[in-house]
Amino acid sequence: MTAQSAQRVSLAAEPPDEGCRHLISSVIETQIIPRLLQAHPNGAGRLTQENDQTIRIPESDVVEFANLCLLNDAILANSFADQLVRDGMSHETIFMQLITPAARYLGVAWETDTADFVQVTNGLMRMHEITHRIGFEYQAGPRKPGPRNRIMLACAPGSQHILGLTIVSEFFNKEGWQTVVEISSSAEGLIHAAANEWFDVIGISVAIESQLDGLETLVTGIRKASQNANVAILLGGPIFTLRHFDATEFGACEICTDPKVAVKLALVIKSAAEQNTRP
Numbered sequence: 206m207t208a209q210s211a212q213r214v215s216l217a218a219e220p221p222d223e224g225c226r227h228l229i230s231s232v233i234e235t236q237i238i239p240r241l242l243q244a245h246p247n248g249a250g251r252l253t254q255e256n257d258q259t260i261r262i263p264e265s266d267v268v269e270f271a272n273l274c275l276l277n278d279a280i281l282a283n284s285f286a287d288q289l290v291r292d293g294m295s296h297e298t299i300f301m302q303l304i305t306p307a308a309r310y311l312g313v314a315w316e317t318d319t320a321d322f323v324q325v326t327n328g329l330m331r332m333h334e335i336t337h338r339i340g341f342e343y344q345a346g347p348r349k350p351g352p353r354n355r356i357m358l359a360c361a362p363g364s365q366h367i368l369g370l371t372i373v374s375e376f377f378n379k380e381g382w383q384t385v386v387e388i389s390s391s392a393e394g395l396i397h398a399a400a401n402e403w404f405d406v407i408g409i410s411v412a413i414e415s416q417l418d419g420l421e422t423l424v425t426g427i428r429k430a431s432q433n434a435n436v437a438i439l440l441g442g443p444i445f446t447l448r449h450f451d452a453t454e455f456g457a458c459e460i461c462t463d464p465k466v467a468v469k470l471a472l473v474i475k476s477a478a479e480q481n482t483r484p
Contacts, residue, residue, distance in 0.1 A: 229322050232371045232386050237329050241308050244341040260294055262302040271307040274328035275320055282331050296339035304332050326367045330388045346402025348432055356406040359387040359395050364412040376464040392423050400430035406471045410442035424456040437478040
């Protein structure tokens with residue numbers, strides 16, 4: 206298999222079978238949407254204004270915005286939100302009256318099969334990015350180790366393959382791990398996610414060769430920003446099945462492409478990382 210064929214596989218919108226659909230539903234309905242809806246202002250956004258109580262964003266605007274996000278049109282979706290700011294709406298109003306109902310709209314679209322998993326996850330990623338841009342973020346995650354091991358699973362910037370992450374997350378869930386599927390599509394977003402809550406291990410999936418170029422920089426940024434000074438980094442994904450790579454090339458602990466083995470390996474590298482301290 207060539208790198209080009211790996212790209213085609215990772216980006217194909219093939220319908221998931223019933224088992225995969227159940228996993229995707231679980232991640233979308235119990236994790237991605239709730240974490241988006243539970244975002245709170247981080248102090249960077251423009252909060253309530255005096256006229257906010259009289260402002261009501263019509264349902265037609267919510268549907269239009271949701272559909273722009275479903276189309277994964279970053280320019281139009283961001284422009285839509287920016288226009289509301291220019292019209293005098295606060296970031297709080299935009300989050301509460303536009304993004305929140307639009308996220309629920311995507312949830313209904315998924316449940317009723319009016320949008321497929323690629324469209325819904327792309328739409329939620331777009332809303333996630335806009336939410337962060339206007340100064341809102343999920344803040345309920347732990348900031349220190351707890352009784353359960355925690356892992357963040359994410360795609361390296363450049364190719365989003367959420368289906369693969371949901372399958373891997375299920376293997377970790379079955380072994381008692383608390384998993385977070387992070388849908389940020391930028392290096393800055395992933396680094397911020399690592400800084401925002403405690404993770405024992407962070408798994409990064411890489412699908413295509415072009416994603417390797419910035420991988421070492423991404424891993425370094427995650428390590429420096431992480432709440433966990435000794436976070437273990439595990440790499441995986443289709444690109445690592447094409448030829449041999451050394452994890453140290455990218456500043457990571459290990460590379461693994463088998464989800465069953467990954468769970469066991471995560472415990473090993475977590476234990477090893479705890480013996481070290483951040484330089």
